[in-house]
Amino acid sequence: MLLEGGFAVEQMLRIDMGSQAARFEPLPDCYRYLGGRALTSAIVSAEVDPTCDALSPGNKLVLAPGLLSGTVVSSSSRISAGAKSPLTGGIKEANAGGNTGWRLAQHGLRAVIIEGQATAGDWLIAVIGGGECRLEPAGDLIGLGTYAAASRLRERFGEKAALALIGPAGEQLMQVAGIANTDPEGRPARLCARGGLGAVMGSKGLKAVVVLDPGPNVAPALVDPALWRSETRVYVRALRDSPAIDRYRKLGTATTLEFVNKLGGLPIRNFSRGQDPATEAITGLHMAEVIKARGGLNSHSCMTGCVIQCSNVWADREGREVTSSMEFETNTLLGANLEIYDFDVIARFTEACNDLGVDTIETGGAIGVAMQGGVLRFGDVDGVLDIFAQMRSGGILGKLIGAGAAMVGRVLGVREVPCVKGQTMAAYDPRVIKGNGVTYATSPMGADHTAGQTIGAKTDHLDPAGKVALSREAQIMAAALDSLGFCAFAGKIYEQVAENIRAMYEARFGEPISAAQVRQLALDTIKAEVAFNRAAGLGPATDRIPEWMRTTPLAPHGAVFDIREEELDRIWETD
Amino acid sequence: MGDGLSIHLEVYLRFRGQAPWRGDERLPEGTTAADLPRVLGISEPGLAILVNGRNVPESAILRAGDEVAVLRQAEGGD
Numbered sequence: 001m002l003l004e005g006g007f008a009v010e011q012m013l014r015i016d017m018g019s020q021a022a023r024f025e026p027l028p029d030c031y032r033y034l035g036g037r038a039l040t041s042a043i044v045s046a047e048v049d050p051t052c053d054a055l056s057p058g059n060k061l062v063l064a065p066g067l068l069s070g071t072v073v074s075s076s077s078r079i080s081a082g083a084k085s086p087l088t089g090g091i092k093e094a095n096a097g098g099n100t101g102w103r104l105a106q107h108g109l110r111a112v113i114i115e116g117q118a119t120a121g122d123w124l125i126a127v128i129g130g131g132e133c134r135l136e137p138a139g140d141l142i143g144l145g146t147y148a149a150a151s152r153l154r155e156r157f158g159e160k161a162a163l164a165l166i167g168p169a170g171e172q173l174m175q176v177a178g179i180a181n182t183d184p185e186g187r188p189a190r191l192c193a194r195g196g197l198g199a200v201m202g203s204k205g206l207k208a209v210v211v212l213d214p215g216p217n218v219a220p221a222l223v224d225p226a227l228w229r230s231e232t233r234v235y236v237r238a239l240r241d242s243p244a245i246d247r248y249r250k251l252g253t254a255t256t257l258e259f260v261n262k263l264g265g266l267p268i269r270n271f272s273r274g275q276d277p278a279t280e281a282i283t284g285l286h287m288a289e290v291i292k293a294r295g296g297l298n299s300h301s302c303m304t305g306c307v308i309q310c311s312n313v314w315a316d317r318e319g320r321e322v323t324s325s326m327e328f329e330t331n332t333l334l335g336a337n338l339e340i341y342d343f344d345v346i347a348r349f350t351e352a353c354n355d356l357g358v359d360t361i362e363t364g365g366a367i368g369v370a371m372q373g374g375v376l377r378f379g380d381v382d383g384v385l386d387i388f389a390q391m392r393s394g395g396i397l398g399k400l401i402g403a404g405a406a407m408v409g410r411v412l413g414v415r416e417v418p419c420v421k422g423q424t425m426a427a428y429d430p431r432v433i434k435g436n437g438v439t440y441a442t443s444p445m446g447a448d449h450t451a452g453q454t455i456g457a458k459t460d461h462l463d464p465a466g467k468v469a470l471s472r473e474a475q476i477m478a479a480a481l482d483s484l485g486f487c488a489f490a491g492k493i494y495e496q497v498a499e500n501i502r503a504m505y506e507a508r509f510g511e512p513i514s515a516a517q518v519r520q521l522a523l524d525t526i527k528a529e530v531a532f533n534r535a536a537g538l539g540p541a542t543d544r545i546p547e548w549m550r551t552t553p554l555a556p557h558g559a560v561f562d563i564r565e566e567e568l569d570r571i572w573e574t575d
Numbered sequence: 576m577g578d579g580l581s582i583h584l585e586v587y588l589r590f591r592g593q594a595p596w597r598g599d600e601r602l603p604e605g606t607t608a609a610d611l612p613r614v615l616g617i618s619e620p621g622l623a624i625l626v627n628g629r630n631v632p633e634s635a636i637l638r639a640g641d642e643v644a645v646l647r648q649a650e651g652g653d
Contacts, residue, residue, distance in 0.1 A: 243619075243620045244621050247647055248649075248652075251647070251649070253650065255587070255646070255649045256650050258587045258595075259587075259647070259649055262587075263628060264628045275628075280595075283587070283595075284649070285594050285595060286594075310652060327651060327652070328650075329651045426651065427651060449651065453651075458630060459630060460630050460631070461630060462629055487652070488652050489652055556628065557628060
């Protein structure tokens, strides 16, 4: 890395997979105050033809840490991956924990732009460190699952290297493929999961990005280190002391299941019911007790320095680690949605998905539609394991599921497909959790709860009134956090620490930033993404919850999605 | 105040030695959603009180026959 005054000079790295050349570029002024999602979407908007084939050389995959990433300050170094999505046909940003964002920012890299395509059959890895980026043959890593590949890379490049890599699904250009990032212990279990960005990485011929340990105490330049220290201290103390955060530290996200089940909006049997007593077997309350009894971990940091520790480690009956992490979305989409109510089975599914390098939401959605279509019966554990085996081997059923739920519905003639813009909804049925329904419909990201989560609002989720405004504010908050580099759970106390975070920005860049400017950064990002989608051919007619969810009532409330289209179309008109 | 009212209660916490706890519960007339944790002796903050499967305003008065669930407010992450 280039050093100036002991700090890494901030740059971008451009990797041309066609010519197998990598070059460092000065950070353009227009990107100086952009990070994470704001930066990936700005670069994709500027450099990618919206009408291109997402798996062609013309698409670009951009990796960008957040604006304030690069230190071990808790929950502040998420990695954003952005590109045109092969799944939605629109722009996509998917972000994750793990240590990739931290390491890239330590090297002064605000963005890594991966463009072009290697010659068919050539697979490479990119090794970043020591002021250079080397492209090397991927060799015997090809065909390996993410765990085996990560293990070999860590043996070769050291346990402190951060990895972003794809599994067999990404190699096969499956649209359920994500990009796996390693956690502090080296598990490739933190995925930039959504939108098929692993397939984009695979289309480039890139198996892994290795970001070497730059050595101790390396961090991005700070204009005012004393201010940074004092403000981050307040911020971290607030995270440690918050009862709302403490819950995630003790129980992770899994207790959301009983909450959404009681609300009547839990996806069960391919989104055909919203509540079922059988879910009692997979509540978060139960999960925490089993993890504790077996000697797993109920608290685990997915990235170095995180004090929220919402991740966990599931162990089998003998106390041996099976997977990390058991999350609400996964427990629902690979559990209740398939009528499988057994944590040990869901843990095996989770491990298989992590090793394949796939999005558990899209994969669970696709299998649910396949069950609806009669390919296998609901509750068929062995059938699901066979699907995963076929995804690994390239069997036709594996290829079908790997194409995502919308494609499965088209092939099998199933109308009940829980997708917007071709992407599976997360574990909140929009007929009941209507704010999330607005997010699914109107976010340029497609049906992605992380783009605007409303389940935490003290509101009657069944009542359509006010849900467009609720989703809009949630989407703006999500875009802000995704751009600054912070985890959504840090956002749980955002109002409390907003001034500290803005002061951290000032300490980092020497420029103040107002609350209005943070909001504008988020809004500008979303509007640029909407513009990309429109140019890609995704008009307002794609900003819709599917018709069957607007007409088929969901038990137990008999709810349909009933927010007027005109309201959805006007969501970005104000401001 | 009359003889109180009876609701069906589900508590998704460790409560009275069980997790979850379920049963019929008698409450004083006029008990609101916001009152309920205190009436039950639950001190954990950040709880959701669902009445007949819906979030209700904190001031909502519970009625005889209501199905009430006390849960931890939580959400899936990213």
